[in-house]
Amino acid sequence: MMTRPAINETTTASPNDADERARAVEAQLTDDERFSLVLSILGHTPGSATGGRDPRIPEDLTNMSAGYTPGIPRLGIPAIQSSDASMGITNPGYRPDDEGATAFPALIAMGSSFDPQLVRQVGEAIGREARMRGFNVQLAGGCNLARDPRNGRNFEYFSEDPLLSAVLAAAQVNGIQSQGVVSTLKHYTLNCNETNRHWLDAVIDPDAHRESDLLTFQIAIERSQPGSIMSGYNKINGEYAGGNDHLLNEVLKGAWGYKGYVMSDWGATPEWDFALKGLDQESGAQADTLLWGKEPFTDELRTAYAKGDLPKERLADMVRRILRALFAVGADRWGPAPEVDMAEHNRLALECARRGIVLLENDDVLPLPTERPLKIAVIGGYAQQGIISGTGSGAVAPVGGFAGVIKIGGAGVMGKHRNLFLFPPSPLDELKKAFPKAQFDFDPGYTPAEAALTAKRCDVVIAFAIRVEGEGFDSADLSLPWGQDSVIDAVADANPNTIVVLETGNPVSMPWRNKVKAILQAWYPGQAGAQAIAEVLSGKVNPSGRLPVTFPESLAQHPRPDLPGLGTPWGTPVTIEYNEGAEIGYRWYAKTGAEPMYPFGHGLSYTAFDYRDLHVDGGDTITATFTVTNVGDRAGADVPQLYLTDVAGEARRRLLGFERVELQPGESRELSLTADPRLLARFDGGTGRWHIVAGSSKVAVGTSADELVLEAAVPLSGRHFGP
Numbered sequence: 001m002m003t004r005p006a007i008n009e010t011t012t013a014s015p016n017d018a019d020e021r022a023r024a025v026e027a028q029l030t031d032d033e034r035f036s037l038v039l040s041i042l043g044h045t046p047g048s049a050t051g052g053r054d055p056r057i058p059e060d061l062t063n064m065s066a067g068y069t070p071g072i073p074r075l076g077i078p079a080i081q082s083s084d085a086s087m088g089i090t091n092p093g094y095r096p097d098d099e100g101a102t103a104f105p106a107l108i109a110m111g112s113s114f115d116p117q118l119v120r121q122v123g124e125a126i127g128r129e130a131r132m133r134g135f136n137v138q139l140a141g142g143c144n145l146a147r148d149p150r151n152g153r154n155f156e157y158f159s160e161d162p163l164l165s166a167v168l169a170a171a172q173v174n175g176i177q178s179q180g181v182v183s184t185l186k187h188y189t190l191n192c193n194e195t196n197r198h199w200l201d202a203v204i205d206p207d208a209h210r211e212s213d214l215l216t217f218q219i220a221i222e223r224s225q226p227g228s229i230m231s232g233y234n235k236i237n238g239e240y241a242g243g244n245d246h247l248l249n250e251v252l253k254g255a256w257g258y259k260g261y262v263m264s265d266w267g268a269t270p271e272w273d274f275a276l277k278g279l280d281q282e283s284g285a286q287a288d289t290l291l292w293g294k295e296p297f298t299d300e301l302r303t304a305y306a307k308g309d310l311p312k313e314r315l316a317d318m319v320r321r322i323l324r325a326l327f328a329v330g331a332d333r334w335g336p337a338p339e340v341d342m343a344e345h346n347r348l349a350l351e352c353a354r355r356g357i358v359l360l361e362n363d364d365v366l367p368l369p370t371e372r373p374l375k376i377a378v379i380g381g382y383a384q385q386g387i388i389s390g391t392g393s394g395a396v397a398p399v400g401g402f403a404g405v406i407k408i409g410g411a412g413v414m415g416k417h418r419n420l421f422l423f424p425p426s427p428l429d430e431l432k433k434a435f436p437k438a439q440f441d442f443d444p445g446y447t448p449a450e451a452a453l454t455a456k457r458c459d460v461v462i463a464f465a466i467r468v469e470g471e472g473f474d475s476a477d478l479s480l481p482w483g484q485d486s487v488i489d490a491v492a493d494a495n496p497n498t499i500v501v502l503e504t505g506n507p508v509s510m511p512w513r514n515k516v517k518a519i520l521q522a523w524y525p526g527q528a529g530a531q532a533i534a535e536v537l538s539g540k541v542n543p544s545g546r547l548p549v550t551f552p553e554s555l556a557q558h559p560r561p562d563l564p565g566l567g568t569p570w571g572t573p574v575t576i577e578y579n580e581g582a583e584i585g586y587r588w589y590a591k592t593g594a595e596p597m598y599p600f601g602h603g604l605s606y607t608a609f610d611y612r613d614l615h616v617d618g619g620d621t622i623t624a625t626f627t628v629t630n631v632g633d634r635a636g637a638d639v640p641q642l643y644l645t646d647v648a649g650e651a652r653r654r655l656l657g658f659e660r661v662e663l664q665p666g667e668s669r670e671l672s673l674t675a676d677p678r679l680l681a682r683f684d685g686g687t688g689r690w691h692i693v694a695g696s697s698k699v700a701v702g703t704s705a706d707e708l709v710l711e712a713a714v715p716l717s718g719r720h721f722g723p
């Protein structure tokens with residue numbers, strides 16, 4: 001019998017120990033106890049008559065949130081309490097006493113940082129803030145690929161690229177799990193649109209799926225061993241994600257040997273036999289009652305077990321997977337909660353916002369001088385009140401609470417969560433600190449004519465443009481809402497020194513683009529975002545963000561200019577055929593030859609960088625070595641990117657590697673990037689293995705997917721490998 005560390009030690013068990021302990025503990029459980037573990041209860045019953053807590057939740061349980069599963073104290077199994085999400089600890093109203101959690105920037109802003117070390121630190125902070133509240137499962141690790149710029153949840157995902165998404169998602173999971181908290185990766189898979197997601201069938205070529213969304217999960221799982229994988233709401237090739245035998249049993253648990261547990265999304269378990277198809281835990285059971293009229297993993301699952309339709313071994317396996325996830329991170333052996341320095345977390349949120357801001361255009365107007373008594377017009381975007389965020393289950397109430405909440409609403413279960421959330425402090429207040437000698441004139445951007453009058457009487461204009469995006473909604477197009485395009489157009493006509501700051505969760509159309517002098521993409525930059533924006537505009541911070549998604553010139557360039565199902569009533573079944581396959585984003589533009597508005601990887605700096613001395617080795621994979629130099633007159637960070645451009649004569653664009661480097665003026669750094677061989681290969685579903693074609697291939701080092709600076713040919717030896 002293994003000696004167990006004292007209960008107050010937080011030691012993470014080795015995988016084998018966790019598996020051994022899970023097997024030993026599971027064998028001691030009663031069947032009732034086993035059934036209690038394969039279900040989680042939502043903290044607040046959505047839409048119920050009482051609207052109160054579910055009777056299965058103990059009255060004295062104060063820190064309730066997304067999910068509760070009772071513990072089994074006699075065997076040292078803690079209650080399993082889960083909270084959302086990837087940008088901080090959410091509080092959807094269950095805990096009025098909570099003074100707020102650190103609201104980190106949106107994942108798409110973290111994606112723009114191209115900085116795994118930073119994202120891991122954010123994960124550690126989220127893990128600490130989860131643990132201090134007693135949450136031992138964090139529903140984080142959003143890593144769906146941004147296939148469609150209309151997808152309302154892209155702010156909760158890192159990028160359009162499998163490698164960038166996987167590396168950053170793994171970093172976040174490792175950060176969270178290092179604090180003794182289980183993390184998810186989600187939503188497995190192809191949950192890339194929100195329109196009628198519960199009735200959406202995502203259709204894709206299976207091999208292309210392995211080369212894109214599945215490869216993202218595969219690499220992220222290898223790098224982080226997440227305790228749990230959350231399956232998505234949608235179907236994939238006709239089978240619901242939560243009951244997709246091929247994706248769960250054959251690929252995830254079979255080919256990849258995943259040992260953790262699969263939890264459903266909330267309200268994504270319509271049938272008990274999902275347990276036979278790979279689902280290990282029904283999440284937020286009341287949401288299933290709301291959507292499907294039942295909680296399959298309660299009575300129906302027990303009946304199936306009694307009849308022998310659910311084998312004892314399968315029930316044991318479901319439980320062992322849940323237990324091993326807890327044991328592997330030490331969630332069953334917490335000592336005292338770690339000290340949480342919220343000031344430090346705010347500094348981390350600030351650094352994250354700084355590195356996530358992407359300077360898209362700069363016609364020699366930024367940074368603005370801080371020593372001159374400029375007359376600055378600040379226009380629109382509620383810039384006098386705060387910074388906006390995305391909406392839905394991932395929305396975090398920042399420390400100290402919101403500066404304002406304005407209801408927007410909409411169809412379906414997420415309509416009531418669709419609000420304009422404003423985080424203090426306001427951009428206007430932060431700009432006044434950054435430009436102490438300037439005179440400020442604020443205009444709400446309420447009408448173009450009024451805004452133009454303000455713009456006309458100032459030296460420079462900073463126009464804020466916002467678009468609230470969130471869970472449950474796809475945008476109908478890429479335009480800014482509330483007539484903001486007309487305001488920016490009028491302002492730019494009135495004053496050519498106009499700078500636009502975007503707070504959006506996706507690319508947007510910019511009809512005024514050629515009339516303005518600079519464009520900053522700030523995304524949803526979190527609770528310290530206003531300061532970060534002011535620091536970039538004043539030059540205190542040299543922007544280093546790079547686009548993690550392509551900005552299309554228009555949706556005509558997209559594989560699906562018209563989004564199937566958009567605007568259909570809630571509950572309408574919809575099929576989306578992802579015919580672009582693995583050629584997502586920049587890969588699609590390389591294939592079609594279309595010119596995007598801004599390419600993946602694009603981002604300007606206040607200094608300049610030079611790349612030289614590319615040397616490439618081939619064979620089983622590709623290793624590229626080159627030197628990057630800061631040739632400007634101020635310190636800055638760059639993100640050189642290594643791309644595959646051609647495989648044995650076939651054009652194919654793949655990001656093979658990247659590294660964020662900070663350099664002083666004149667400083668050089670030699671970088672060496674080695675490709676994951678799967679990025680050089682095609683997946684062959686017939687053999688279940690990857691195949692690299694022998695021959696001469698080509699790579700390039702670039703400042704974006706379109707701006708390739710150094711190129712080289714490299715021989716690749718053909719081979720099959722897998723899975």
Ligand code: GLC
Nearest residue numbers: 066084085139186265266393
């Ligand atoms: C939501 C989301 C999921 C979240 C869960 C719990 O609907 O799809 O990301 O973790 O429910 O709130």
